[in-house]
Amino acid sequence: MPELPEVETVRRGLAPVMEGRVIARADVNRPDLRWPFPPRMAERLTGARVDRLRRRSKYILADLSTGETLLVHLGMSGRMLVSGDPLGRFVHDHPAPQKHDHVVLHMEGGARITFNDPRRFGAMDLMATDGAEGHKLLSVLGPEPLGNDFHEDHLVKAFRGKMTPVKAALLDQGIVAGLGNIYVCEALFRAGIHPGRRAGRIAAARVAELVPVIRQVLAEAIAAGGSSLRDFRQADGELGYFQHAFDVYGREDEACRRPGCDGTIRRIVQSGRSSFFCAQCQR
DNA sequence: ATGTGTTCCTGTCCGC
DNA sequence: TGCGGACAGGAACACA
Numbered sequence: 346m347p348e349l350p351e352v353e354t355v356r357r358g359l360a361p362v363m364e365g366r367v368i369a370r371a372d373v374n375r376p377d378l379r380w381p382f383p384p385r386m387a388e389r390l391t392g393a394r395v396d397r398l399r400r401r402s403k404y405i406l407a408d409l410s411t412g413e414t415l416l417v418h419l420g421m422s423g424r425m426l427v428s429g430d431p432l433g434r435f436v437h438d439h440p441a442p443q444k445h446d447h448v449v450l451h452m453e454g455g456a457r458i459t460f461n462d463p464r465r466f467g468a469m470d471l472m473a474t475d476g477a478e479g480h481k482l483l484s485v486l487g488p489e490p491l492g493n494d495f496h497e498d499h500l501v502k503a504f505r506g507k508m509t510p511v512k513a514a515l516l517d518q519g520i521v522a523g524l525g526n527i528y529v530c531e532a533l534f535r536a537g538i539h540p541g542r543r544a545g546r547i548a549a550a551r552v553a554e555l556v557p558v559i560r561q562v563l564a565e566a567i568a569a570g571g572s573s574l575r576d577f578r579q580a581d582g583e584l585g586y587f588q589h590a591f592d593v594y595g596r597e598d599e600a601c602r603r604p605g606c607d608g609t610i611r612r613i614v615q616s617g618r619s620s621f622f623c624a625q626c627q628r
Numbered sequence: 629a630t631g632t633g634t635t636c637c638t639g640t641c642c643g644c
Numbered sequence: 645t646g647c648g649g650a651c652a653g654g655a656a657c658a659c660a
Contacts, residue, residue, distance in 0.1 A: 348653060379636070379656090403654080421654055422638075445638085464637045466654060482656095509631060518655075525653055594653090616632065619651080634658080641651085 347419045349403060349490065349523030350563055354570030355425050356400045358584040362430050362456040363395045363407065372449040378462060379420065383471045389413060402486050402522035406477065414474045420466030425584040426459040435582040486522040490559050495521055497553035504544040504552050511547060512540035512615050527594045528566065530621045532559045534593045539627045540620040593621040601625060
């Protein structure tokens with residue numbers, strides 16, 4: 346689930362309770378998620394100060410005072426719960442442990458961060474901070490969609506000659522890193538491009554238009570997530586998902602929202618995943 | 629080299 | 645109320 350905007354929202358929620366603070370204890374309740382945890386993960390986290398929380402694509406990276414970086418991926422169903430936050434920004438009382446609470450970080454000062462992931466498609470790993478970008482999972486990533494390396498030339502070149510549907514091309518993390526099923530659908534809707542169009546057959550000018558559209562869709566979602574963060578004092582402290590209105594995602598059989606369009610949102614399955622679009626205004 | 633399908637898990641929802 | 649099937653925001657991997 347969590348796509349780039351949700352992961353960024355989680356990072357922003359975690360930063361005030363983690364950055365500059367020491368991990369007093371780490372409870373690791375099982376040996377693995379999608380992959381085995383690194384050897385002695387709990388010991389390697391204990392006593393480490395979190396110097397900085399970063400995000401790369403859908404990965405959260407915590408640079409530690411030990412010279413190591415903790416990598417966290419939320420997979421499809423991963424959530425972070427913050428409790429006991431002394432800043433009073435999140436719920437103060439620690440909730441009872443829940444099923445699928447796989448890792449719990451106890452911060453000095455009282456805050457607690459619980460990683461809960463029913464489907465266990467999430468991941469955690471530890472690596473040397475120096476050269477972290479060479480990590481197997483990070484080295485294959487394309488440019489950040491909100492960064493300077495993501496520009497019209499890049500996307501046009503990446504699409505050139507590709508016979509794969511544009512939907513799949515935008516989901517390809519090596520072309521642009523951080524988009525998932527929801528925001529690809531939303532971006533294609535705004536750009537007026539049918540998800541089944543072959544990437545290499547779209548005119549360069551239309552591909553170029555996708556760049557600002559993708560940026561805009563993501564920026565709006567991050568802003569929506571940020572506004573949901575402000576209410577965490579009385580909320581349950583859960584980070585990872587927030588209410589956001591989509592134009593096409595999840596709106597099968599509903600009316601197209603484009604002014605002047607009387608089309609209906611359709612759902613098709615592409616490589617096993619749902620694509621939502623308006624056949625009237627996406628070509 | 630590309631493109632496509634399978635796979636890892638649990639939970640929820642919908643029709644019968 | 646139970647049961648089966650479809651489906652869910654990811655992405656590595658095996659294959660044609």
